[in-house]
Amino acid sequence: MTAVESGPFAALRGQLVDAAAQFGGADALAGILGGMVEDVDRALREELEIFPVCHHSPASALAMVRRLREKRPAVIYLELCEDFTPLLEELRNCRLPVALQAFACETDGFPLEWSPLSVVAPLTQASAEYQAIAYALDTEGVELVLVDRSTDHVFQWSPQEQQQTEVGDPESVQEEAGLHGDAVGVEMGDLRPRFRELEEHLLHHGRVRHWSEWWDQYVEQPLSTADYATYRQVMVMIGSLFRHLRRDHAESVDEERERYMWTRMREHLAATGTDPARCLYVCGAFHAASRVEQFGLTSQAPYEISPRTKTTWQYGMIPSSHSSIETQFGLAPGSVSIAAATWAKALKRGGEKPFTLRGSEDETKGKAGAKAAKPRKTTPTPRAVPAVDQAAAPVAVDRLSTYIGTPPRPDTLDEEELLGWCVDIVALARRNGYLASTADAIAVYDTSILLAGMRGRKRPTPYDFQDAAITCIEKDVVPGRRNVRRLCEILLGGDRIGRVGYASLPPLARDVLDRLSPLGLDLERRTLQRALLDLGTRPELRPCSDVLWILQRLLPADAARPIMGSRELGERPIQESWDLAIGKHQRALVELGYEGISVEQVLEQRLRAAVYAPDADPAIALRAVEEALLFLGGRRLADDLGARAVELLAQERTADRAPEVLRRIRKLLTHFRTEGQRLPGWCEDFATKGYAHYCTLLPAAFADEHADVRQVGAVLGFLFSMEGLALSLGCDHAQLEIAIRQSHPEAPGKVALLWAARFQLGELTLPELSRKVAELVENPLVVPALPQYLSGLIQALDLAPALAPLVVETLSRAFGTLPDSVLLPWLPRLIATLKDQAGEYAPVLVREAGRTFPGTLAQLEHWVAPWDPGAQEAAAGEPSLASAAVGADIGTGPAAELLRRHPAAAEAIAVLLAT
Incomplete structure (x- = not known):
């Protein structure tokens, strides 16, 4: 005969097994129902008193306050990451809610894509673990021992393929937004069925929409007034039920956590010799129903705790909020705020005094509120608890049968509370732009009662009131920043946001x-x-x-x-x-603060990490150099980053980042020259090695189909703009000439770029280039590709600014000679091409057009385009500028004598200046 069959729960177990047989499938259902009773009996018979909790549950917090005042334990074992222990004293400098955090910038032993690692454990006043922490820290002679796995083990036990999405732990979920960022949340007492069909069944028959609402109605409210024995048995039973219905990878992680915690507790008891009767083990109800072989103080089952990795963890506290907790742990919006309001109301109704850390902002606020509500002089309760006989855990008596078989006592309607809610929500809605009135308040009142009745309760809950307010007040359009749902959350407690004090x-x-x-x-x-x-x-x-x-x-x-x-x-x-x-x-x-001791140090570390990252390129390194000069000053760091930029440039195999590289190196060179400083050594290396590198890369860039005109133009721009500096430092101009001659592009834009490069080298004259472009406009087979040719010529303005008149001439010829049947289909492509690939050169072309075309309407009537044959013939009949200068009285002196001796040279210079 087992202990259950002969113990106080034998009758209940028999009833449940018989009920399972009547429903059919006796083996499976009987195993679940009978296992629940066995788990409750096992937890209650354990020598070390187990206190099961649900996180952010006012009922758990109330039961904790009562049990701590009754038992006054000397040692509290708390299910929380053991390496968070040094942080607990810092809670005195904070305003709840806050979250304990472990943070690792660099990892050793974990996948690189997981970095940075972050673990948070949020705390609110309406949580049982905070009450235990406040009691232990402010009571002399009480020791608080955190026994859960370390933050390092949180990631050690997570599946490699999940990459932090869910760390194999029912209490760990990734948050997409909020004060917790993308940290992994660790909370104890997560009581939510991981069996989807069961949760849907409970929500449907409970006439509620979210699990938080079901929990508040069927567990939270009945247990808030229950005695301690009933509370323990019900919480363990619920934890056991959800445990039996869960079969996934997280189950093995839960068992590992339980083995870890029981091993740590036995080690502490053996080291200190503390009487287990003076201890209290606070854990989630899910873990109270554990079946691992290490369960209990009498167990001798060995368990070896794996060593931590070499990852360096930083610890601190970050502000939290009700909405962050709700988002991170999948709770209904407003549920934590409603729990806080329920906690405050239960304290006022029952006269309980919660534990609050001395010196904290919450204690100061509580004292101020108590003083305002009760101004007469009172004697403060001493915080140090004298040694007394430890109250033993209640004798195991079957309270589950009564609890399960007796429907909860219906709560009477609190008209004053509901009326206050209805009046306040209408006033709050009017302040936020809604056209609400007294009629809406009456409608919300009646609808709240109606919804509560439809859901099987006599007293409307905050969830009923919220639904009624949305139904009666919300209109088609939200007039302000907040909708009615958000206004109800504010009314019922708001999204309280914590703060970490300066000292912490x-x-x-x-x-x-x-x-x-x-x-x-x-x-x-x-x-x-x-x-x-x-x-x-x-x-x-x-x-x-x-x-x-x-x-x-x-x-x-x-x-x-x-x-x-x-x-x-x-x-x-x-x-x-x-x-x-x-x-x-x-x-x-x-x-x-986890990354360094000053913002300058953190910025320096990030700049170095950026330039040595696997995806670093010379543009990123040059940007880091610029930021080092702007924000940190000095030349040491900038020179180190610049040397890294030279290394990265030599490793480049494509021209993808050439435009950014060209822009940034020009900016840096201009800065050093205008400051009157000598060019750093890395700048000279960048110019010489970049010149040689891009000369080598140029033919391949011209032939590469994936390299666009802008990128190839940037390569040419680097070569021609850096040529003077590179040649002065020992480079050979023949490298560029050979690279140009080895380039054989096929794309129209690149062909135009090659023409511009040859023009800049002197291999192609401006009239020859002008004739080539004129042939493009006259050739109907090439006209559709003319925008690409123009894009190449415009990109070439960076390396050959003298081509601006040619671009204006080409556009003018196209608009003046092409028929509408050709021009209209061609025009959208021209606009899109120029916008995408040459938008920054538009001001240059506008200025050139302003110099070319007449400025007034009167001048336009007699104006002849400079490229028009008639204008050229007229210009041929006029005396040349040089001839006019020779015949004119230009005075005497060396300059005048030089012009008279060399009229051909003077004529050539005049032609160049005229064009």
């Missing part, structure tokens, strides 16, 4: 706040603040400006946003204006 911030975050203190702003506030910096009259604010520009680079875009002023190479603004929301992004600031 990492050194980097404190350093940032200290360095920005001359601004005179409270940067810990979450509201948007405007900072005005007059650097001309207050030069002491320049260090603040430096910090803000670095924060603008490191933090999210709206944390520090410049409104007026900019920072470019060679520029220093005299006035700046900033919109600051650093308090709103406190989490991001805290995580910066």
Whole structure:
């Protein structure tokens, strides 16, 4: 005969097995129902008292407060990552909700794509574990021991293929947005069925839409007034039910966690010799129904805890919020806020006094509220608890039979509470732009009662009230930023956002706040603040400006946003204006503190990491050089990054990044020259090696089908613009000539680029090039490809600015000679091509057109295009400029004598100047 068959739950087990037989499928169903009773009996018979909880459950928190005051345990074993222990004292400097965080920037032993790793454990006042933490830290002689696996083991036990999406743990889910970012959330007491059909069945027959609402109605409310024995048995039974219906990979991870925790507790008891009767084990109800062989203090089953990896973990706290917790753990929107309101109401109704850490903002706020509500003098309750006889766990008596067989006592309608909700939601809706009235308040009141009755309850819950308000007040269009659902959440408690106090911030975050203190702003506030910096009259604010520009680079875009002023190479603004929301992004600031002790160090590390990343290219390295000069000053780091840019340039095999490389190296060279500084050695190496490299790459770029005209034009632009510097440093001009002669492009745009390059080398004269382009316009077979040719010529303006008149001439010839039947189908392609590939050169062409075409209407009547044959014949009949100069009185002197002796040279110069 087993212990269950002879124990207090024998009758219940028999009833459940008989019920299973009547439903059919006796073996499977009887195994589940009988196993539930066995799990309850096993948990209650354990020598170490097990306290099952559900996270963020007011009923669990209330039961915890009552049990702690009754038992006053000397040791509390808490299901929380054991390496979070040093953080617990820092909770005194915070305002809940906050989240304990472990963060690793660089990993050793985990897949590279998982980096960075982050684990968070959120805490609210209405959570049983916070009550246990507050009791243990503020009660003399009480030891708090965290026994769950370390954060390193959280990722060790996660499947490699899941990549953090779900870390093999029922209490770990990835959040897509919110204060927790993409951190893995670890919470204890996750009681939600992982059997989809069961959850759908419960929601359907409970007439609710979300699991949070079902839990509040059928578990939370009945257990909030139940005695401790009933609470324990019901929570273990629910945990056992969900455990029996779950069969997936996470089950093995749960069992590993349970073996880990029981091993740690036995090790602690053996090391300290503490009486188990004076201890309390706080864990999720799911784990209280454990069946692993290491369960219990009497178990001798061995278990070897694997060593941690070499990953270096950083620990701290980040602000959390009700909405972040709901999103991360899949709770209904507003459920945590409703739980907080239920917790406050239960404390007021039952007269319970929760545990709050001394010195925390929550304790100060609670004392202020108590003083306002009860001004008469009272004697404070001492926080240190004297040694007393430990209250033993209640004797195992069957409370489940009564609980299961007795329907919950219907709660009477609290008209005053419901009326207050209805009046307040209408007032809040009117302030947010809704046309709500007293009639809407009456409708919400009646609809709340109607919905509660349809769902089988006499007292409307906050969920009923929320649905009624949405039905009666929400219109077709939301007039403001908040809809009625969000207004109900605000009314019922709001999305409370926690804050990490200054003393608990990492050194980097404190350093940032200290360095920005001359601004005179409270940067810990979450509201948007405007900072005005007059650097001309207050030069002491320049260090603040430096910090803000670095924060603008490191933090999210709206944390520090410049409104007026900019920072470019060679520029220093005299006035700046900033919109600051650093308090709103406190989490991001805290995580910066895991990477270094100052923002300058973090920026330097990130720049070095960027240029040595596997996907780094010379453009990224040149950008890093620019940022190092802008934000960090000095030349040491910039020279190191520039040397890396030279290495990356030599490794390039395509011209994909050539436009960005050309733009950035020109900018840097201009900066060094205007500053009067000698060019750094890496710049000279970049010019010489880049010249040789791009000469080698040019023929392949011309032939590459994937290289567009812009990229090939950038390669040519680099070669021609850097040629003077490269030749002065020892390069050979023959390299470029050979590269041009080896290039044989087929694409129209690249052919035009090659013509421009030959023109720049002197192998092709401007009249010859003009004739080639004129032939394109006259050839009907080539006209459809004319936009590509023009794109190539326009891209060539960077390396040969003298071609601007030729481009204007070509466009004018096309519009003047092509018939509409050809021009109209051709025009959209021309516009799209020029917009995509030559948009930045439009101002150059506009200026050239302004010089070519007449400026007034009167001049237009007699104007002849310079490329028109008639204009050329008229020009031929006129005396040349040089002849006119020879015949004119040009005075005496060496210059005049030189012109008279060499009229041909003077004529050639005049022609060039005229064109």
